[in-house]
Amino acid sequence: MRARQLGITLGLGIPGELNAITDVPGVRVGHSTVKAQIDGKQVRTGVTLIQPRAGAARLQPCFAGYHVLNGNGDATGLEWIGEAGLLTTPLAITNTHSIGIVRDTLIALERDSLADPAVYWCMPVVMETYDGLLNDIWGQHIGPEHVLQAMANAESGPVQEGAVGGGTGMICHEFKGGIGSASRKLPGEQGGWTVGVLVQANHGKRQELRVDGYPVGRHLMEIASPFAARGTPGMGSIVVIIATDAPLLPHQCQRLAQRASIGIARTGGGTEDSSGDLFLAFATGNQDLPAADYGRKDLPLSTALNMVNNDHISPLFSAAAEAVEEAIINAILAGEDMTTAEGVLVPGLDGRTLLEALHQTGWQRP
Template identity: 85%
Template sequence: MRARQLGITLGLGTPGALNAITDVPGVRVGHSTLKTRVDGKQVCTGVTVVQPRAGEARQQPCFAGYHVLNGNGDATGLEWISEAGLLTTPLAITNTHSLGIVRDTLIALERERLADPAVYWCMPVVMETYDGLLNDIWGQHVKPAHVREALDHAESGPVQEGAVGGGTGMICHEFKGGIGTASRRLPAEQGGWKVGVLVQANHGKRQELRVDGYPVGRQLMTIPSPFAERGTPGMGSIVVILATDAPLLPHQCRRLAQRASIGIARTGGGTEDSSGDLFLAFATGNQALPPADYGRKDLAFSSAVQMVNNDHMSPLFLAAAEAVEEAIVNAMLAGESMTTDDGVRVPGLDGETLLQALRETGWNSCR
């Protein structure tokens, strides 16, 4: 169950119809999930793809920006976003050792779609977190076919959460983690825009976990930790993708991405040296940006764009913080218990266990 199905309402904002990143029109999400054994080793990994618009990203670029809270992680394509402020490819999330093959496959698939690839190049954005406790990460089992599958299955509508796609082998606050999503819809008097979030949650210590501001992690310490004998509590990372239909400029997208830090902090994360905390935000509100086709000679010298006045950015910041907070909780609630190759149990956080821990801290769903 998701947080709101349990009566846990995080923040004051109103979710979109799906309470997912796909509440932002045009955004699509696809997964390819690997759960098998190869040469006697457990394979528990995958890839998740986010398409920013209904059409090809190259033909319909978005303004974008990113923020790094802690750099113990990797991502491709971010320097060009920093320089040009444009997202011109799909986004993908996978495990640490499969980042390269996912990037290369996205380039190969892009070439397939081009009439004349001699006049274009692309630098896809691929982000990662570490799944080496539950997955044979050194085996690099994500292959080009899995990237193609995730792209082919990318769709609007409800988003699968938990142990799917890139989140298949992830651990969050010493519980099973993975993919989580949530959204917020601003009231008409604040612009009426939507902010959607997708996280790959693989971070955090149990004792620091907070839900709705309550220190539930302290009530859950009797549940055995998967890091008791191997690894370190809090090791791992979180990546966050934020989407909005507000007409933001690149620097405003970067400012929106920064607010993911607040949502992570509200759940008790963001303080580990060993965590790679990377966030990217894109905005679809400007519809007429020129295509990323560098061989064309007919493009206009300038394009008319809109922007949200800075005085009206605060509701978007709040929406981003709340949606990230809720997406992390949703990722944990969707994660079912799994076991590592050497028999260590990674517990799922079921809804009733969380509700009991909340009640023990004084939480009241009717407040």
């Protein structure tokens, strides 16, 4: 069950119809999940892919910006995002040791879609979190076929959460973690725009877990931690993708990405040296940006743009923070029990147990 199905409402904003990143028109999400025994090794990993618009990203670029709260993680393509402010490829999320193959496959897909690739290049954005407690990460079991499958599975509509795609082997606040999503729809007087979020949650200590501001993790400490055998509580990372249909410029996208830090902090995360906390935001509100074709000679000298005035941007920041907070809780609630190769349990957190612990903190259903 998701947070709102349990009566847990986080923040003051109103979710979109799906309460997912796909509430932003045009955004599609696809997963490829790998759960197998390969050469005697336990494999629990995958790829999650986000397409920012309904068509090819190269032909319909959108403005983007990123923020790094803690850099113990990796991502490709961010330097060009920071320089040009443009997102021209799909986004992918996987495990730490599979960034390269996912990036190379996305490049090959771009090459194969071009009539003449001689004067075009691309630098896809691929991000990661570490799944080495549940997955044979050194085996590098992700291949091109998994990227192709995630691409083929990309669709609008409800987003699968939990142990799917890149989130298959992830652990969050010492419970089973993974993919989570949420959204907020601003009222008409604030622009009527939508902010959608997808997280790959693999971070946090249990004792610091908070839900709706209540220190619920302190009442869940009797549940065995998967880190008792190896590793350190809080190790891992979180990747956050924020999408909006508001007309934001690149520096405003960067400001929006920064607000992911607030949502993570509200759930008790964001303070670990061993966590890579990387966030990217993109905005589809400007529809007519020139296609990413660096060989063209007929581009106009300038392009007319729209932007949200800064005096009216705060509701978008609030929406992003709330949606990140809820997406993390949804990721945890979607998790189911999984064991490591050594037989150590990574427990899922079911809704009944969470509600019981919440009531112990003094929380009451709104």
